Amino acid sequence: MSLTGLFLISFLIIHVCINACIFNDLFYPEDDGDMFNRAAHFMATSMVVRTLEYGLFIGFIIHIIQGYVLEAKNLSRRGKGYKINLANKGSKWYSRTMGLLGTLLLLFLIMHISHFWVPSRITGLEEVEGKNYHNLFILMVDVFHNPVIVVLYVLGCISLAYHLLHGFQSAFRTLGMHNTRYIGMIKGIGTAFSIIVPFVFALMPISIYMDWIGRN
Amino acid sequence: MDHSNISLTLEVWRQESASANGKFVTYKVDDVSPEMSFLEMFDVLNERLIREGQDPIAFDHDCREGICGSCSMHINGRPHGPWHATTVCQLHMRAFKNGDTIVVEPWRAKSFPVIKDLMVDRSAFDRIIQAGGYVSVNTGNVNGVDANAIPVEKDKADTAFAAATCIGCGACVAACKNSSAMLFMSAKVSHLALLPQGAPERKDRVLNMVAQMDKEGFGSCTFTGACEAVCPKEISITNISRLNKEYLNAGMTVDKR
Ligand code: HEM
Ligand code: SF4
Ligand code: FES
Numbered sequence: 412m413s414l415t416g417l418f419l420i421s422f423l424i425i426h427v428c429i430n431a432c433i434f435n436d437l438f439y440p441e442d443d444g445d446m447f448n449r450a451a452h453f454m455a456t457s458m459v460v461r462t463l464e465y466g467l468f469i470g471f472i473i474h475i476i477q478g479y480v481l482e483a484k485n486l487s488r489r490g491k492g493y494k495i496n497l498a499n500k501g502s503k504w505y506s507r508t509m510g511l512l513g514t515l516l517l518l519f520l521i522m523h524i525s526h527f528w529v530p531s532r533i534t535g536l537e538e539v540e541g542k543n544y545h546n547l548f549i550l551m552v553d554v555f556h557n558p559v560i561v562v563l564y565v566l567g568c569i570s571l572a573y574h575l576l577h578g579f580q581s582a583f584r585t586l587g588m589h590n591t592r593y594i595g596m597i598k599g600i601g602t603a604f605s606i607i608v609p610f611v612f613a614l615m616p617i618s619i620y621m622d623w624i625g626r627n
Numbered sequence: 628m629d630h631s632n633i634s635l636t637l638e639v640w641r642q643e644s645a646s647a648n649g650k651f652v653t654y655k656v657d658d659v660s661p662e663m664s665f666l667e668m669f670d671v672l673n674e675r676l677i678r679e680g681q682d683p684i685a686f687d688h689d690c691r692e693g694i695c696g697s698c699s700m701h702i703n704g705r706p707h708g709p710w711h712a713t714t715v716c717q718l719h720m721r722a723f724k725n726g727d728t729i730v731v732e733p734w735r736a737k738s739f740p741v742i743k744d745l746m747v748d749r750s751a752f753d754r755i756i757q758a759g760g761y762v763s764v765n766t767g768n769v770n771g772v773d774a775n776a777i778p779v780e781k782d783k784a785d786t787a788f789a790a791a792t793c794i795g796c797g798a799c800v801a802a803c804k805n806s807s808a809m810l811f812m813s814a815k816v817s818h819l820a821l822l823p824q825g826a827p828e829r830k831d832r833v834l835n836m837v838a839q840m841d842k843e844g845f846g847s848c849t850f851t852g853a854c855e856a857v858c859p860k861e862i863s864i865t866n867i868s869r870l871n872k873e874y875l876n877a878g879m880t881v882d883k884r
Contacts, residue, residue, distance in 0.1 A: 481847060485805035488846035490737040494638075494651065495704030495730050497802050501853030507804050509849065581850040587872025589865045 412481060413582035415474035420579065420604075422467055427608050429454060430615055433548065436624035444548025444625060445539070452544035455531065475517060482510035505573040506581075512574040519567035526554050548625065555619035568613035575605035632658045633725040637672070639684055640732045642741050645748075649741065651730075661721035665708060666691060666698060668720055685744040691716040693859065696794030699801070700745055701732040706798035706857045714796065714859045734801035738808070738844045751843040752795050752811065758839035759832035760815045762824045777823050787821035790814045792860040799854035799862075805846030810854035812840055813866035820873050830877035837874055 432447035454460045505512065527550065530536050536545040555561055579601030580594070588594060618624050634657045642649025656672050663671070666688050673683035689697040698715040702708035708718045723729065731745065739747040765771030779787075793814035800808050816833050819825030825832070848867055855864040 481849070485807070485846040485849070488737055488806035488844060489735055489804075491735055493701060493704065493732055493735055495732075497704055497706075497853055497857070500705060501802050501856040502804075502851035506849070506851040577850075584850055584865075584868040585848075585871055587868055587875055589868035589872060591865060594865065594868070 412474070412477045413585035415470050415477065416578050416582045418466075418470045419474060420575070420582075422470070423608055427611050431611060433551065433615060433624060434618070437618075440624075440626075444546075444551075448539055448542075448544055448546060448548050451531075451547045455545070471520070475513070478510065478513050503577070506577045509574060509577055512570050515570040516567065516574060519563070519570065522563065523567070526560075527551070551615070552619055552625040555616040558620065561616040561620045564616040565613050568609040571612070572605050572609040575609070576602065579604055630661060631725075632660050633720065633723065633727075635659055635668075635723060635726075636728040638728065638730045639745070641684070641744055642733075643743065645740055645742055649744075659720050661719065663720045664691065665700070665702070665715050665718040665720065685742070685746045687746050688716060693717045694794060696796035699734050699747060699749075699796055699798070701734060701801055703730055706734065706801040707796075707859050712859055712861050714794075734797055736797075736800050736806040736845070738806065739797060739800065747797075749795070749797050751845070752797065752808070754843065755808070755812065755836055755839045756795075756815065759828065759834075759836040760819070761828075762819060763827060764824050766824070774824065779822060783821045787818050790817040790821070790862065790866055793818075793858075793862050794860060796859060798857050798859060800845065802853040802857040803846065803848075804851060804853065805849060807848045807854070808840055808843070808845040809848035809867045809870065810858060810862055810864065812836060813870035814862045816870045816873055817866040820869070829873070830881045833870065833873045833877045834881060837870075 429450045430447070432450050433444055435442050435446040436444060527547065530550060531545055531547060536547065536550060538544060539546045555564075580598045583597045584594065588597065634655070637654045637656060638651045639654060640649055641652045654672060656668065659668055659671070666686070669684060669686060676683045687697040687699055689695040691698075693714040693716060696714075699706070700708070700715045702715070702718075707713060707715050709722050710718050733739075733741050733745045734747045734749075736747075738751045739749055742748050766774060791814070793811060795811060797808075797811070799810035800806050803810075816836060819832060820829055850864070850867070852864060855862065
């Protein structure tokens with residue numbers, strides 16, 4: 412759980428950095444997402460990255476299976492429940508709802524893969540004029556002009572933020588980090604990560620929908 | 628402070644035996660002194676029930692000074708009741724107001740089956756301790772070595788001592804959404820892993836105790852922090868990280884098996 416979770420976190424870092432290339436458009440509107448398209452092209456064609464992609468799929472699948480097995484086992488341990496629960500008096504709501512947050516992420520992931528990964532890798536996409544690579548940027552601009560999809564993406568990012576707010580620090584403690592100074596540091600880094608990364612992700616559909624980028 | 632006696636309504640879980648179906652029964656208790664402990668309030672109620680020819684409410688208790696870990700009541704949604712770092716036996720009735728309704732339930736976990744009313748069977752903890760919560764060096768002054776003759780770093784001694792204050796009450800299991808016994812386990816493992824006397828069995832201890840804990844059917848820790856919030860002895864959740872480290876280390880480097 413912790414190892415796959417941390418692996419997925421490392422993927423998020425790369426994912427957010429590459430996608431953030433679309434913000435190049437803010438400074439060079441004539442770029443038309445070319446920087447992003449080139450980065451995505453590299454990710455799609457490099458053998459190393461394609462191999463890592465299998466690892467990523469396996470990582471997701473193991474994490475999801477472990478998560479549901481853990482959740483089901485833990486839920487079965489109580490037997491009869493309490494009339495009055497400890498609820499928020501003992502822990503944060505998002506620490507207790509990792510399974511639900513993970514399920515929201517799973518639904519988001521399915522939608523997200525069908526939006527971008529499927530057209531880019533399976534069903535095919537138009538290429539950038541005069542270049543031999545896909546115009547993923549145009550696809551992004553298309554998809555994010557639907558307000559319903561923008562709202563779903565923002566909700567997905569919020570679920571991710573809460574999932575990470577618990578998961579980031581928990582993963583380190585699961586692996587045995589017990590020095591209180593380091594735990595404090597990891598909690599700080601984890602909180603910053605859980606806010607910044609989903610925020611940058613959420614900014615993408617928002618800025619496209621608001622026509623801050625990709626307007627020509 | 629107001630010292631006048633108060634009247635309360637109790638909703639208490641009554642269950643004839645392990646196999647019987649239980650239910651909540653409501654009792655009015657009047658003239659409760661705020662200086663009474665929560666258990667003394669139950670004593671007064673039980674004396675009345677006995678006088679009336681009814682079955683008194685069964686509950687666990689022994690030392691009544693917060694050191695034995697027998698008392699175990701889930702009061703208004705919190706193990707050991709509303710006071711921080713306090714066992715039920717040391718919870719006083721001044722924690723409540725005149726006219727309050729108090730819901731009292733037993734610890735709930737499949738590994739802690741109800742014996743009767745508010746009493747649960749916590750022998751799973753005993754079996755975990757038997758699996759490894761001991762040291763085999765001789766202690767005492769006659770055949771053993773005086774513990775104080777072995778130097779121990781102050782920080783380690785303090786942390787070990789803090790972990791050793793766990794009284795095995797099971798509130799951590801009762802509070803955890805996963806019914807995990809990891810806070811208890813981690814207190815026992817940390818206590819002995821930090822001291823030189825515990826070194827000979829260090830790896831076997833953690834492996835055997837964790838195996839026994841899993842066999843008893845406790846859930847897994849997901850670090851929600853509920854255990855630490857209710858522990859009457861303020862056992863720190865960082866002990867669980869230490870337990871994880873001890874377990875990983877023992878699993879990877881133990882010499883036999
Ligand atoms: C796609 C669907 C996902 C599902 C169904 C899912 C489910 C879960 C569940 C059930 C848990 C553990 C429950 C708990 O600790 O209470 C968990 C923990 C965790 N998840 Fe996810 N998750 C998903 C996606 C992600 C993603 C995208 C990331 C990071 C990028 C992530 C990172 C983590 C981390 C770091 C932990 C904590 C591990 C630990 O406590 O040792 N998860 N996940
Ligand atoms: S860790 Fe705290 S709550 Fe758990 S058994 Fe020990 S004293 Fe009780
Ligand atoms: S009766 Fe001993 S701790 Fe409460």
